[in-house]
Each structure stands twice: as structure tokens, then as C-alpha cells.
Amino acid sequence: MKPVKSILVPTDFSPAAMNAYRYALRLADELDAAIHLLFALPPAVSAPGYGSFVNVTDLMIDNSRQDLLAFYRKGLTLEAGKLRHVPAIQTYVEIGDLRYSIRRQVQREKNDLIVMGTTGSQGAWDDLLGTNTSVLMNRAPCPILIVPEQATYQPLRDICFATDLQGTAPFQAGSLLRSLRPFSPRMHFVHITTGDDKVPQYGLELLREVFDRPDKGYHATITERKSPHVTRAIFDFAGERDCQLVVMHRPERGWLNRLSKGSRTRDAALHTPLPLLILTDEVVVNASAEEAGMDAMAGS
Structure with a gap:
């Protein structure tokens, strides 16, 4: 495992994703690593449509960017008092399947670790953790750290x-x-x-x-x-x-x-x-x- 200098945090804006982001902030602080926040719009929004489709797609992307920025700020606010310094954070909005958006992001940005949240077997991330995502979990170009929704950050002793x-x-x-x-x-x-x-x-x-x-x-x-x-x-x-x-x-x-x-x-x-x-x-x-x-x- 390589030294962790860049952490990718995929989000769907759920409480589980927020918990994973907060965990990643504390981890990045200790390891002096940067954080990349990623939100993937469903592939359907990139399919051809009628008339004002392009404007609708642009609007969805702009709204997603605003949502991601609000997510980024909320996590920082919640963890501000616990950080020695604020990690460098970048945000990304991609159109496409989450699995392949993650792989593209890691390959492009050379992330060393993926941190993602889960609510367990009843969560919205089931597809990502299940058999449909074996491509990601089997062939991920970097390790994956899964953080349960109820888990809190503790120093890794x-x-x-x-x-x-x-x-x-x-x-x-x-x-x-x-x-x-x-x-x-x-x-x-x-x-x-x-x-x-x-x-x-x-x-x-x-x-x-x-x-x-x-x-x-x-x-x-x-x-x-x-x-x-x-x-x-x-x-x-x-x-x-x-x-x-x-x-x-x-x-x-x-x-x-x-x-x-x-x-x-x-x-x-x-x-x-x-x-x-x-x-x-x-x-x-x-x-x-x-x-x-x-x-x-x-x-x-």
C-alpha cells in the first residue's frame, strides 16, 4: 500500500456519506493528505432528449455542484474544532455510473485511497457493495476504506x-x-x-x-x-x-x-x-x- 496523499470520497449526500467524509477529514489531517469529493449524476441525464434537454442537464450539473459545495462546507464545519489543519479539498461532479466514475477519477487523479460510507445491507449503497460492483472491489486501483454510518473516527492504534x-x-x-x-x-x-x-x-x-x-x-x-x-x-x-x-x-x-x-x-x-x-x-x-x-x- 502506497503512502496516502490523496483520498477520494464518493458521496450521494446521505448521512452515511457525510460520516465517511468526516472520517476522511480526520484521517487526511493525520496523514497530511488531500481530499477529492466526487458526486456522480446517473447516466440517464446524459442521454439524448428533447428541446431543452441540454439546459436541463446543465441545470442539474450546476445544482449538483452547489449541493456538493454545501456538503463540503457542512463536513468542515462539523469537524473544524477537531482538525489541526484543514486538508486541501477539491470537488468533482461527473455524469456516469458511480463505479466507473470512481475508477476514472482514481486513474486520472492518482488517488491513493477511497473512503466511502455504508448503512449496511439495507443501505442505498447495496449495489456498490454487492455483486454488481465486483469490478470496483476486485480491481480497484487503490484500497477501499468502508466506514459504517455509526462509526466515529478513532486514531488507528x-x-x-x-x-x-x-x-x-x-x-x-x-x-x-x-x-x-x-x-x-x-x-x-x-x-x-x-x-x-x-x-x-x-x-x-x-x-x-x-x-x-x-x-x-x-x-x-x-x-x-x-x-x-x-x-x-x-x-x-x-x-x-x-x-x-x-x-x-x-x-x-x-x-x-x-x-x-x-x-x-x-x-x-x-x-x-x-x-x-x-x-x-x-x-x-x-x-x-x-x-x-x-x-x-x-x-x-
């Missing part, structure tokens, strides 16, 4: 990193620690086994050797538990360790595989009681275990 001991995803923890260095967080790795899991590609001891390095100023705990309810067990563990953030990796899988087995990260996103950071394959592949883990521990 303890982080729960859920791992299935497959691939190089856990070694992203090294670059994650480096990105969040202003917080000096402790990393709590947890592996939940159901009894019928794949054979691990490596053991928990490797993670301990790499990340539990008090001599370098890094502290980690490594825990394994058995439970048939993986998502619930992860959040229970995070609660016990008083974590302020849960990290999960969402591997890219074929649609048939997702249909038959479901998605633990989607389930987690819809039910998380804590801010949830999702790393995707496109993010993980950009950092090898050596670069993201061991080099970070060396304290560059």
Missing part, C-alpha cells in the same frame, strides 16, 4: 488484519504500517479456520518473524481461531483487541465461484461495525512480500 495464509496479501501489512506511521499502530493478525480450509501456503510463525519486531519499533500479535462463522469471528476478535480498523483482502474470482461460495469481504462490508479496509488483487500484486513486508520492517 490497533489494527486487525484478517488472513487466510494464502498469497502475499498479509505482507501488505508492512507497507500499510509504513503508510500509517503517524499512528504507530499495533498489528493483530488473525486466521480464522473453519476446518475445511485450503492448506496454508505458510505458517503463522513467518508472520511473527516478519512483523513482530520490537527492536524496529513494530509490534504484532498472531492468533488462530476455529469458527464456522468467519466474518463474525473476525469482528469478535477485533472487538476483543479494541481495534479501530479491520483489514481484509478480496481476491479476484470468477463469477461462478463467487455465486457458489459467496464473498466474505462483501459480507463483511455489509455488516462491519468498524471501519473496514479492503485490499484487492490489483493492489496486492503491486507489492511483493519482500517490498511490502521485510523492507518496511527495515525502517526505510
